[in-house]
Amino acid sequence: MNQIIEKYIRKQVYETPIIVSRKISTEENIKFNKREDYYKLQQRADDFLNRENEKRFFVLPGLRGVGKTTLLLQIYEYLLNEKNVNPKNLLYVSCEEINFAGEVNIKEVIESYLKIFHNTTPTLLDEDVFIFIDEVHYDRNWAMAGKIMFDKSPHIFMIFTGSSSLHLSYNADAARRLRTQSILPLNYSEHLKLKYNYFTDISKDLNDLIFKGEVESAQKKELKIQNDLISVKDYKLNDWDNYFKYGSFPSTLNEKYTSDIVRDLWSIIYRIVSNDISNIFNINRNTQNLIYRILTFLAEQKPGEISQNKVAASLNCSTSRINSIFNILEQTQLIFHCEAYGGIKKRVRKSWKYYLATPSVKNCINETLGNTILDKSDYEGVLLENLVASSLHNLSYTGDLPLFNTYYDMDKGGVDFIVQKHFQTPIPIEVGMGKKDNKQIKKAINKLNADYGIVISNKTSSIEKDEDIIYISPKTFSLL
Template sequence: MDDKTQLILNFINESSSNMPYVLKDKLIRDGKELKYRFEFEEIKNSIDEFIEGNELNRFIVLPGIRGVGKTTLLYQAYYYLLNEKHILPDQIIYLSCDDLNNIVDCNIREIVDIYLNNQFNTQLRLLDKEIFLLIDESQYDKNWSMSGKIIYDRSEKIFMVFTGSSALNLEYNADAARRMFKRVVTPLNYNEHLKLKYDYSNINLGNSLVSLILNGEEQNAIKYENEMNRDLINNIKYNFNDWDEYLKYGGFPILARKINFRRLSTNIVDMIEKVVNTDMVAIKNFTFENQTNSNRILRYLALQNAGDLSQNNLAKYLKTSQANVKNILDILEKTHLIFSIEAYGTSSKRMKKTKKYYFATSSIRNALSENSGNTINDIKQYGGILLENHVASILFNFTQRGNDCFTLYYDANKKRNVDFILQRDFKNPVPIELGRGRKDKKQITHAINSYGADYGIIISDTTTNIEKHNNIIYVPPKTFSFL
């Protein structure tokens, strides 16, 4: 046995022997198990189907921004396999490619071959028992997608979950893409946040908000909103400043455990720097100069009004080309630190108009603003900017969660434009406006008439409950955050 093989086997064996302690440390808080993100149900159902003989979804890929709970999902899957499905420990391989990469180059396919040969004296094609492969930080294997494809093709006995930072989105093999089920792990909406922090969830409210947006049907949403408000009033643990704290610091599970907001912001900034300095650096031809430019672009965005960005001005500020600025923005989008939306209209109009850029969560913008020295002194104005980013991210994440028939746009009209337009297939668009301390309906009325919409939505902090007046629906920001 050569030294590399021995190192890999030692690493796997040590990881396996330590797992009971790791699970206890990572999944137990104050004597109670951590609550599940909703994505866990999808993993659990796929595991159950695989064990029952359905081999369709046996290659799951979970990319997502750092800190949203992907590693915890793997630990929970391991715990489920071990304690609920009674799978033997030697049939479960958990690896963090990040940790392994500090010892030897991480090659997932090679690791599986070595393990099967030494543990079961077999190989992929001859495998006769179920193996569960849980791989964290998969992007440290530069050929992770090809490794997954080969394993998938050579054995129907291996169930795989690959998680990793959003660098997983930067490059992957087209053939592998046809075999994998990819589910982006998005930042937490308010319902998911409440589930982790207070063990409270109202999934019915989220579902009824989908119906409200799709069809303008508000009755169920009003019913479940009343239920939610009543439940939170009666929950003695609930802090009524919680939603404001979520707007500034939320989206990540860590908010459920920490109350030191300065430290939370520092953690978010550290996460951003790791994405830029580690994930983006791994990209071919990404220079140190563009590393610096990426950090400057993010801080530039954080100090502008929501969505405002001139690539020409930014290129002059950075003393680089517009093409390079566009390249950096494209890569930042693929890491999920930011996202963009196009102008509503014809394809030629969308090409002519610049994109609007937002951060993945309002907490990222807030953390960068605090770290860079916030230039906006008006608290109300700053709150409005955070709210616009938050609503944009809630809507964008909604379109990402298997809702491919929806596209999010901004309204490029020069007069009386609304903030967002949601389009579903070829149906009439839904204009969405932020109220920001007022109940003015001129803009939404203009958008309804201009675009032939059946109704419009105003997300307004001037109402504490959902209201519908003619063809305009008013929704409080906290309620909308359940979407």
């Protein structure tokens, strides 16, 4: 047995019960609020303890900074203090820390833990243990290790976290054992819950507004939220503006200065490129530098101005190399794309529009490295388009709704987005800062024979419906 790994495991089992509360609380010892993902995992742990479900291997992919480690430690603390699980039956380890000691081998870590603290093997284990492993992508065989442990013992409950591209690392055999729960950046509803302990259930009503054109229920809840926030303790009038440019990552929620937030976000981007992408895709320093240049290019451009050919020409690289890096960035969820609306032939011929994961990522890169959009209103309009694209992308990605697709309008002067569920009428969406014009949306409604269209604009303070056009403020839309 690797003596360094053995010492690390002993240290983790002895120290984690002592320090866990500190890691999931503020400096004033106030526990962090819990996002919805926590309650789903808590229920899974309860099911395991009560023998009500056989699912006991869960994988949480997500960008750095979205709160995966906090989720693991919150579940750990729940089992320790509320379910009275013996500390020796709880193991939390970080593969990023183990990596400093040598090559990570999750199978060896789990077997060593069982030998040290239970004097047994996975097959002979006769009591329930909970194993939480952070940053599992440092072990290329993490999925097989989890699958082997799952098969050897019904007494092992596992939660693994790691890069957003974890889905690339397991085969169909492992997939049958594990359940994936992607951890996404915060929408504004989650931001309010985590930062101010304010709860809202408007999301479903906004879903119905967008996909069914039903506005009344969303209007009532929007008004309630507007009235409630006036009396929420410590809530500032510019909170949404800060969320818009600097929010969506729980790790920056309690930062006081925007300069510190920008540095923290840049650190997240840096570690994704230099650690996660480099480890998973085995790229060299030159390719890392090219990735930074591509991210900078994407951040300073308007989405409609981006094509892989243009990026290749601007950076003096081959289109094939640029295409490969775009694929890597999409797999790690630092960027995503929208295709043109239309038939397969049209979509194949047209370039894709690319967006950064959140407007805060786009803004962070621009504030760190500078941008070429000099007009403040134009710049905020580009960020707002990114926010809407991110919200729609994440909503589709969670699977909370029947599958829908988000496209861009390829017509000159067309709307920004067209969303469509399979076989249903498409819905045009226009986005803009400083305007509430209805010419484009009217044209799109007629062209698509849509029942209604949606305008997301800061010229609207509350949800309105005027004939076949629904107007929504960016702040309300971000609650989706």
